[in-house]
Amino acid sequence: MELDLTWLLWGLPLAFALGWLASRLDLRQWRMESRQTPKAYFRGLNHLLNEQQDQAIDAFIEAVQGDPDTAELHFALGNLFRRRGDYDRAVRVHEHLLARADIGRKDRDRAQHALALDFLKAGLLDRAESALHKLEGSAYEGEALMALLSIAERSRDWPQAQILAQRLEDTHQGSFTPRLAHYLCEEAELAMSQGDAAEAQRLLNKAVERAPQMVRGWMALSALKAQQGDTKGAFDTLLQLVRHAPQGFPLAARPIADLSIATGRQQEAIALLNEAQAHGPSLDITEALATLSGSATAARRHYLSHLEREPSLVAATQWLAGETLSDPAAQKRVQAALEHAAAPLKRYRCAACGFEARQHFWHCPGCQSWDSYPARRVEEL
Structure with missing residues (x-):
């Protein structure tokens, strides 16, 4: 019995035509969807440029709903929530990113860093500290150490601040010698408040040895000697200040x-x-x-x-x-x-943020900068 191949001559072109038609329908659908996402995305950018954060958030939410797999849109949305002060929603966005299994290590570290910033801005220092520790060994380790140092300063945990500052200096993140000297001075003040003048003097001697160019150590050491009745030593200490600072x-x-x-x-x-x-x-x-x-x-x-x-x-x-x-x-x-x-x-003014005060501060209460107050009054600047 001979095999009839006539149906193949008709079937193959028909199958090809049906496949081509299906592909065109899928392509048309994809184009329609891809047009919608860029429109929402660019609309959000336009609102951002016009400083309309609420409208930008609405546009980015629309874009994310249209393309839920786009990590960049999630990052943009989370950062907008944080800038607006909506920390709960920012945390949810970044935690959602961390829960996804399809993002790479780079984006995962970025989301972890963003989550830590959410907690930090919200004042949840314990949760921020926990999130920052998870960035050890990542590209954000330096920034995480700086944030941890800021937390230690705000908590007045000066021994921990010294450890973190030394780590940053050892990894060539900058010179932290003045800060380390300030931490010693802060510990000396605490020792004085507890009545331990000997420990305070030891810490201040260490501070001026570590950073002789820093004014605070000499001033505090002179004041301590004067308080102990050693006016000659106090005067000589200020002469050292004049020479070194x-x-x-x-x-x-x-x-x-x-x-x-x-x-x-x-x-x-x-x-x-x-x-x-x-x-x-x-x-x-x-x-x-x-x-x-x-x-x-x-x-x-x-x-x-x-x-x-x-x-x-x-x-x-x-x-x-x-x-x-x-x-x-x-x-x-x-x-x-x-x-x-x-x-x-007669006031002093912070060179970093402009905060003015009657007294001279070593640590600005406004922007938390160290040594940002010049030694001269506002009229002389």
Whole structure:
């Protein structure tokens, strides 16, 4: 019996035509879906550029629903939630990414880092710390160590902060010597509050040995010696400050003047202060010289000398305080107005965030930066 192959001649072209038609239908469907996602995505970008975060979030949610497998859209959505302060939703997005089995190690580490930032921004320090520890050995290890260091500082866990700062320095993430010295000073303050002056002095000696260019260690060590009655040692410590950290001279000017009176070394202090003043006028140095001048008239001459070199409302107010006007009542009101206007100029200002304060801070309470306060007042900047 001969096999009839006629049906093959008709069947093969028909199968080819049906397959081609099916592929065209699938391609058309794919194109329709792919058009929808970019539209939502670009709409979200447009809202971001216009700083419309709520509308951008809605657009990215639409894009994610259209293409749930796109990790980049999830990252963008999670970061937007965090920036808006919606930390719960940011955490859910990044935890969803971590739960997926189809993302690579790089994206997994990125999601873990983003999750840690969510917890950190939300103030959940224990959960942030746990998430950051999981980044050890990843490309985000350096950033994780910096975040852990920030947590240790906020928690005032200075021994742990020292360990982390030393690790960062050992891995060439920058120089952390000044911070390590600050941590020793913080521990010394704690020891002093507990009545352990010997331990405080040991820590401060270690701080100035580690970072002799740092002002705080010398200032704290001098104050400790003065508190213990060793005024000569306190004065000599400030002389060490002048040699090793001259940028901090304005902060040390008044203590130098006070200690010189206690030790009978006024002439030595006056010579030191005049030499510093010759290099650049400073309100604190002028006030220290006025303190050592011995008379109100001589003190006013120092303020006048300051005004000759540099205009200063603070110095002018101090000079006018010694003047006698024909109308005492008017002079009192004028003096009060000048002191009120000059008060903000006596403040210190953080160079990192602009936070102003009456006292000098080693650690900015606004932005948490170290050594961001110059030794000079606002009027002198």
